Amino acid sequence: MTVDWDAPAAKVLSPVKLAHVVLRTNQLKAMVDYYKTFLGAEAMYENDVLAFLTYDEEHHRIAIVQMPGTKNKDPQTCGLEHTAFTYNTLTDLLLAYRQRKQKGIQPYWPINHGPTTSIYYKDPDGNMIETQVDNYEDAESATEFMKSKAFAENPIGVDFDPEDFIKRLSAGESESELQRRVEIGPRALPTNA
Known part of the structure; x- marks a missing residue:
């Protein structure tokens, strides 16, 4: 195959997938133990x-490195907001929530964003982790919702109680019914994030 390395491009060639995330810490053992539990991961x-962790076919999805001189995280500075797992x-999603709860890992923010139903956590360093399920059958339908008046009015979402969702699923309510976002009008960013 011949490649024209200098051909004008409308956009840069996109990667095929996100391979891994590397976290810098000053408490390696606590972070490694947390992610092993949180993701059901094992160390490669x-x-x-240093630790390289995986929970699927990739040789590592999370790497954690303890660097000399690393200070505690300041949540008021620029940087990565969160990492999300689908x-x-x-x-x-709710079974993993309940299993984490049994192991002492509590969420701090369950929310239906509209395109996703999500449960957020914080690791020992304060890094945020989103666990989510897509609420639409395909990306086009999710994009259509994100272009709607309801999403423009509230791009954050609506809080929910995972325990209530578990009760409702156990009583026979459908996933699709629970995943439909209830509209509450305008909402600002949360102050506890």
Whole structure:
């Protein structure tokens, strides 16, 4: 195959996937233990300053490194806001929530954004982690909702109670009914994030 390296491009060639995230910490053991539990992950390699963790076919999805001189996270500075992990179904999302709860990992913000139903957590360093399920069958339908008046009015979403959703699913209510966002009007960003 011949490549024209200098051909004008309307856009840069996109990657095929996001491979991994690397987290810098000053408490390696606590972070590694947390992510092993949180993701049901295992270490592919681990030493006193570095760990490579995976939960799927990739050789590592999360790397954690303890760098000398690393200070505690300041949540008021610029940087990565959160990392998100997708589940196939609402039932899977809620089962993982309940399993984490059994292991002492509590969420701090369950919310239906509209395109996704999400449960947020914070790791020992204060990094935010979103677990989510897509609320639409395809990206086009989610994009259509994101272009709607309801989303423009409230791009943040509507809080929900995971325990209430578990009760409602157990009583026979459908996932699709629970994933339909209830409209509450305008909403600002939360102050506890």
